[in-house]
Each structure stands twice: as structure tokens, then as C-alpha cells.
Amino acid sequence: MLSRLFNPDSVAVIGASRKKGKVGNAVLSNLVKDFRGNIYPVNPGEEKIEDLTCYASILDVADDVDLAVVVVPAKVVPPMLEECGRAGVKYVVVISAGFKEAGVEGAKLERRSLEICKEYGIHMVGPNCLGIMDPVAGLNASFAASMAYEGNIAMMSQSGAICTSTLDWAEANGMGFSKFVSLGNKADLGENEFLTEFRDDPSTSVIAAYLEGIKNGAQFIEFARDVSRKKPVVLVKSGRTAAGSRAVSSHTGTLAGSDQAYNAAFDKAGVIRADTLEDMLDYIRAFSTQPIPAGRRIAILTNAGGLGILTADACYYEGLELASLSTETIEGLRKFLPGAASFYNPVDVLGDASAKLYGDALEIVLKDPNVDGVILLTSPQAMTDVASIAKVVIQKMENSDKPVLCSFVGGTRIMEGNSILVAGGVPNYTFPERAVASMGALCDYGKRRNMVYPLPKPVHSDRKTASELLDEAAAKDKKILGLESFDLLKAYGIPVVEIGKASTVEEAVEESERIGYPVVMKVLSPDISHKTDVGGIRLSLMNKDDVRRAYHTMMSDVGRYMPSARITGVQLQRMIEGGREVIIGMNRDVQFGPLLMFGLGGTYVEILKDVSFRLAPLNEKDAHSMISSIRSYPLLTGVRGEKAYDVDAVADVLVRVSRLVEDFPQVLEFEINPLMVLPEDEGCFAMDMRLTLKESN
Amino acid sequence: MASILVSSSENYSGKSSICSGLGLILKERGKSVGYMKPVGNLLVDVDGVLSDEDAEQMRDLLSLETPRSCITPIMLTENLTNDALLGVEKHLDETLKQAYSEVSRDKDMVIIEGEGGIGSGAMYNLSDPQVASILDSKILLITRFDSVSAVDRILCDIELIDDRNMLSGIILNEVEEDKSGIVRDMVVPFLEKKGVKVFGVIPRDHTLGAVSIAEIVEDLRGDVLxxxxxxDKLVEHYLVGAMEINSAIKYFRRSPxxxxxxxxxxxxxxxxxxxxxxxxxIxxxxxxxxxxxxxxxxxxxVVVVLVRGDTLSTIERMENLIGHARIQQKTKIETIVRLIEENVDVDSILDSAGL
Known part of the structure; x- marks a missing residue:
């Protein structure tokens, strides 16, 4: 869809300038340097710039213009876009600042600009951006200091300054790009459009992105998942902490969103999240040059024992396995390595190893069917010929379909070797841990690429009843539903504990007799969320007298602790013993919709924070992985001879909750707390619930 | 001459709203209505004349031509209280009677609004029961039903009225939905058994406490950015954003x-x-x-308002503003009229007042 944006036949620069130091001059001279098509400077005050005829308006250009780069002050951007529209231009890059980032007037200009684009069917990059580059097509429509090297990385960034830094870093590290986009304010084109564009771009093999927010979360997941099947997407999303998200809001006028939701979204989309800019650059270096490993079994090849051990530790933390080398490999190594060498993983070729020895060892290890990838370490010891080792690594790699990442650890003495590796397309990392992390990213992608996402099985539910229940609550202007709404759970096939409701003490006794002792009594109030804190729960009531006393003391306690609470009565439940309490929750994320939470229940849940998150819709596999990914999962599978609990029943409830909250977007928050899980095959029961409804207008 | 004095147990019970509503309903029924607030306690300067805010509103609402000095003949100034404490005889009852004769001229019915609580003004012999007795009016008592203790308050207030025949009856106001059952099934029958006529039970309507953003801006002396x-939009609650961001989103969207x-x-x-x-x-x-x-x-x-004060002092002002809103907007008055028509036995009130 955007191919003409990156590969136009002709480009106009609206606001071109002859004055050095002006953006309008930088953009024009960047274009002149590399672009092979026609260039039309537009500026009513000039006749010629850089030997090119200057036009007073884009409407004066007789030929068709594919792309217009706009660098005029913000307030004249809308009329310029209007002229572009009338001239039939379909792609514009608006570099000018002074839009939404600059306040109310700017926001109006941005809206107006977008309207004009929509009216004429123009696709717009920016505003407030550095521009775009396509080194393959020779297009540098930016005011960056120089053109990027040609390569296979497509990069987009919401920050212009990160573009500049990345370009400079890449130049120093011999890294090249297929496409480079500064997204700016993302008024029209954003990450989702470029993801799709890069997916279909034959010169791109890895996609990198720096983002501060995502415009359309659901679409992002859909697109990124699709793209990730074809090529890796590595991204940094900043604004993860309270301080960071405040800075994002202040900088872009958007909500940074919850980091848990972003993590869940990236997981769902198969995207590789880099924690830092450095991580991202490390990873894309590996992705742009190395094949994807088939598994996580890594061999370490080193001339220094200490580096080998550090790397082995790092592999463990990264979740990589140290490969068990095959007998053939070990025997093969024994033939030429000195007796003091280590033939097991990490393979230590010893400090005096020659380049030939390194090369032979690498060749044998790469051939081992138990090895999925190699991390090659070198310390510049007295006898070490770093440059020759670098050359031999490049040579051996050519015949292999497994990734090799190097870490030549040192300073001046490894410089030459580093340059040779970089030129030969082998990533070299200053320290082993960085090589390990990058190998981890390659392995993660290997797994994600082949991930299947089965659709959730349909849930049999009585949607009509649930809908009526919620409508009724909305009609009464009720915003918080509690225990009294168990019918909602029942409608979705979620098992609930036997309950009764009472608004007087005698009704409470009656209901308790019906349910059967022991019973639990809980206060019913839309204003009370933590019942324990206000004395709103009484356990183990064994007879009528217990129930009466509990009722009177509860009313008195609640009245004292929360005099303003509206109390509608009490609920009585059959007390269930011998189970484990878990929590299932949902919070509707601003960008990504329902974010489900699972954790172990009880009083300590808020302190331990041992919870897992997934975005709806959940299939059974997601539900099981959600349950098993909490740290205290062993408590559910049975510790020290305990019985296992009915995890399948919990997974089923998770899937049903996911369906429920997807069916009713008016549900903002939802929680079953606790869900009592009984031993295997005995099921689970919701003991309490709380649901927040959106105000209906 | 029919007249009724609208009194209440406490401030902010909804006296002014009910006066407005009753006034409009009477007018609609073709009656000529007079209004009087004997003691003005919300002083405003209207073109150099001291007046009372409630009185001004009612004057507008009912298009009254009675002079301001008759609608509110006595102003709650420092002079008034000092003289009362010093025992200076000012013959306020005479002032009152004269003003009343002016207010009630050619009217079918006069609505008299109390000053604050039922006992306010006792120091200068103008508590609500005293005013009612001077003007020979019946008393309509408005009580906010926030909890069962409102019943105590009502019984206690009634004790203040010497002649029980002077009490026309009561209205229970701002009753929360969860209390409506108790009120209907137990409180009303109890009061009636005690010989207290309950004319109506008005449910709480949150829109009535709303204020316009313009009022907030004016009160806080803020800059609109x-x-x-x-x-002109109305807001019903204020929320304080002092928590971490994820809690804030949850908290804010529960009540947009x-x-x-x-x-x-x-x-x-x-x-x-x-x-x-x-x-x-804000x-x-x-x-x-x-x-x-x-x-x-x-x-x-979204309106963005910049204010000088810190968050705490701003909240204090907001607290005062929201919920204690004066009824000015047309939509609010319509709501009040509807609430009275639906929940109050207006005919019986008029009967007892002698109309």
C-alpha cells in the first residue's frame, strides 16, 4: 500500500530553502545526494535552489508528483496539504513541528491536516518527525545528517532523536537499513500501517520499533501476529514505570497504558520486547545477520575458562540450555585439541589456540545435531591472533545454517577483529551476557514464529439472562455488583457456592437452615469492597444462635467502621473447606481491552503479587499457561504428598470469564475472589464476586 | 389567606428547592403565589440594595413584582444579632406583619421560607415556629432522611412547635434507594401513628447536586486554558487524582x-x-x-482549569460547592417539579394550608 511512499519517481519539497542550517535546505540536499528521480523544490520566494528550478506552488509542477515533503511552518501546513491534494499527490511526509505536541492550536492544525488528507486520500507521515529513508531506493526524505547504510532492517521510531542516535550508532557498527521511518505524532500513518508494509517488503528481514504508545491495540495484535510469522518484530516500548508513563503523557498527550497489558499484548502478538534501546540494537544485529535456531541448545566455544563460565551462567538466566555435545563431536575435538582443553560444553580451546584450531573446533561444534547455536568467546591473550580468528569464524559460518554470535572481550586489542566481524556480518558483543541475551531473542523468535493460536472453543452461555441482569442494574444506576449477581456467573456456566440472601435476622436464620451448617455470613453492600476490613464476614456459623449473634454484631461493626455504607442485607453461603482459594480478575485496558488476571487467593495476595496476566480472548491453552506461570503453582499441583487441586476446572472458569467480559463491554472490572478450588475432579466454586459497570449515558 | 412556612431540621435539606417546586406547581394550577423569606441569611448586593439569594431566585422564578424589602424585610446582619444580644427592642414582629400584608396582597397563597434550621432566629424571637405564629401560617417540615436517626430529629423538631395544630406535616427528602423500603414500610407508618402527617417521600436525585463547570471556575477563580x-456542562462529583496511574484509570472511569x-x-x-x-x-x-x-x-x-491553590484547599472549596448547589438551571427546576408531582401529595398540603 505504501510502496510509492518509499519508492517514488518524483519528490517535491514544500518549503525548500537555500539557507544552510534550515531544515528545508537539509531535506533538499539529502534528496539531491542520493535520489535518482525528479526533485521539485517549492518556495514562492526562490527561483533556483541547488541548480533545481523552484516552483511557487506544487500546483505549478507540470509532472505528477508521488511524494511531497512538507517543511513549512505548522500554520501553513493545511493549505499546503490542500494544494497537494489538488495536485494529486498521494503521499506526504510532514516534518514541520508545532502540532498537537505544541498545544491547543497545534492540535487543531493537526486535526485539520488529517481531515484534508482523508478528503483527498493522502497518506501522511508525521507531523513533527525527522522524515523517512529508503536506502535501497536511494530516498533520503529527512533532515538526518546522512543517509543510512543499505541493509535489511526496517526501523520505525516515535522519537526523532532516537532515530538520529540509532542512525549514528548503526553507522559506527556497520548496520544497514531497508527502511527508516520517523513516526512523529502519528496523526495518520502509525505503527500498524508500517508493520504491514514492512511485512511485504522483500528487502526487509527484521523489523525494529521504538514506541511510546500504540494507537489501535486490537489491530496491533492482529497485524503484529501476522507479521511475526514472517519476520521478527523487535520493539522497545517506553513509559513502563510511573515516572516514565508520566513523561510519555506529557510528551505526546497520550496515555502510556499499563505495562502488564503491553507485555500480555506483545506475548499474544509474538513480538520480541527489548527492555532497553541497547537490547533492541543488540537483538536486531543478530536477527539481521543470523539464521533462526531450531531450538535452545547452545554450545559455548572459548579460549578462556572464566569467560566460558560467565557465559554458562548467563545462559541459565536467559533460559537457554547448554547443549550436551554428541560423542562424535567430543571424539572429533579430542583429535586436534591439546589434552588440557575442555571437550565438553563450554568447549575451551585454551589461551594459546590458533585461528586454525578455533576454526576446526567451530566447524565440528556447528555440525553437532545437539547444537542449535554457538556463542564464540575470545580473550586477547598473549598468543591470540584476534584478526585471524575473526576471519576464520566468518569463513566457517558461511556453510552453516546455525547462528553464531561472538563476544570478543577486550578493548584496543580486539578492535581489528571486531571490524572484521562487523564487515563480515557476524555480530560481536563487548561482553558475553549481551551475546547470550541476543541468542535468547533468536531462540524466542524461533519458538514464537511457529506458535499456533487456536481459537477459544465456544462457551455455552445464557447470554440473554446475563444481558437482562446487567441492563437491569444499569437501569437502576447501579455501578457495582456483588454477590447478589451470582446469576450472572451461573448464566455463563461458572459454578457458584450455594447461597441465600436475607435482609432481616430471622430471614438469615431461615436461609441458614435451608443451606445447611456450617455457613458463612457476608454483608451485602455496594459500597464495601473489602468486607473483612469492616467486620463484614463471619465464618463457621454452626447453628441458629451463631447466626443471630453474627448478624447483630456484623450490623453494629459495619455501621461503626463505615457509617456511610448502604447495606442491603447479608448473604449466607455454605462454608466449603478443604480447598485452595484463587482469584480471577479482569480489568479493561485502555488500549487492549480485557486484561485477565489469575493468582492465588487469600489475605496475602496483594503483598505477594504472584499473579499472571493475559489478554482476552483466552483459549484453554492460554488459561492453563496462565495458571502454571505463577510462582506458587506447585501449591495447586500438590506439595509433599498433598492431593492435587482441580486446575482443569479453574482453566474452564478462566475461559468462561474471558467470554463473559468480551460479550459485555460495559463491564469495566470483574473479580471472582475467592474461587474455591477443590481436589482434582471435584471442581471449583465462586465464593464471592465484584463487578464494576460503566456508567450508562 | 392561605400560607405555609417551609421549615427544615438542618441547612441543606432542600427547602429552597421545595419552595420553588411548590411555587411553580401552584402557578401552573392558575393560582397567584406570593413568596417571602422573612430573614435573609444569604446576602447579595442587587444594584445597591441588600437582598437574599434565595429571594432573588424566587422573585425571578415566579416573576414577582413585590418589592425586595417586603420579600425579605429583615436581614441577618451583625446589627441584628448584636441588638438581639443587647436586648434592643426592634419590633421585628411588626416589620414582619407589614411586609407580609404587602406580599400577600391579591395572592391566593404565600410560601414562606425558613431561615436555616427550625430553631434559627430564636435569639431575635424569629425561629420558624415563632414566625409561623406571628403570621398565622402552617409549618411544612422538610427533613433529609439519611438514616433512622432522622426520626429522632423530626420528633425533636416537632417538640419546638407549641401548638401542634400549626404543623401541617412533613416531607422526607433525599431518600436513598436502599432505604426506601424501610421508610415506606416502617418510618412513615410510625410517624403517622404519632400523629405526624407525611405528605411525601422524595428519592435522592444526584443530578440536583450537580454544578456547572462555569460555577466551579468562578468559585475557584481559575484560569480556563x-x-x-x-x-455549561454539569458535574455531579469531583475526584482527586493523587494515586498511581493504573488505579486512577479504574477510579475515574467508574464515574465519568x-x-x-x-x-x-x-x-x-x-x-x-x-x-x-x-x-x-482542575x-x-x-x-x-x-x-x-x-x-x-x-x-x-474537556475543560482545563488552572488554579493557584494547592490540591487540599481546592478540594475543600469543591466540597462546599458540589452537593450544596443552589438551584438555578432550568433542567434542575424541571426535575424538582417532577419529583414533587410524583412523590408528594400536593393537594393535602394546600388543604392544610387553607387553600
């Missing part, structure tokens, strides 16, 4: 159409409020928000 065209008070430097909270559908942002500490946030607020039609 954007969204000026949205200032609100005003959020937060610091000018809390861009995350500001964006959460805009996202959650807040109507206005930014404290005179800290200007980021331009990008202003741009987003403008797009979303």
Missing part, C-alpha cells in the same frame, strides 16, 4: 462526567482523566500542564 465552549482535581505536573493522571471521560480537569498549584496534554483535552472537549 481550554474547552471554554463546554463550560466528573471533574478531576490533580496537580498540573501529573500528566499521566490528566490523560487518564481525559481518557476516562472527565468533563473538566489543575492545582498554578502549574501549567504540558502542551500535548492541552491538545488532547481540547480534542476531547
Amino acid at each position: 481550554t474547552g471554554r465552549q463546554e463550560m 462526567n466528573n471533574v478531576v482535581v490533580t496537580g498540573g505536573d501529573r500528566a499521566d493522571i490528566q490523560m487518564a482523566a481525559i481518557e476516562a471521560g472527565a468533563r473538566a480537569l 489543575l492545582t498549584g498554578n502549574l501549567r500542564p504540558s502542551e500535548a496534554v492541552l491538545g488532547s483535552a481540547d480534542e476531547a472537549g
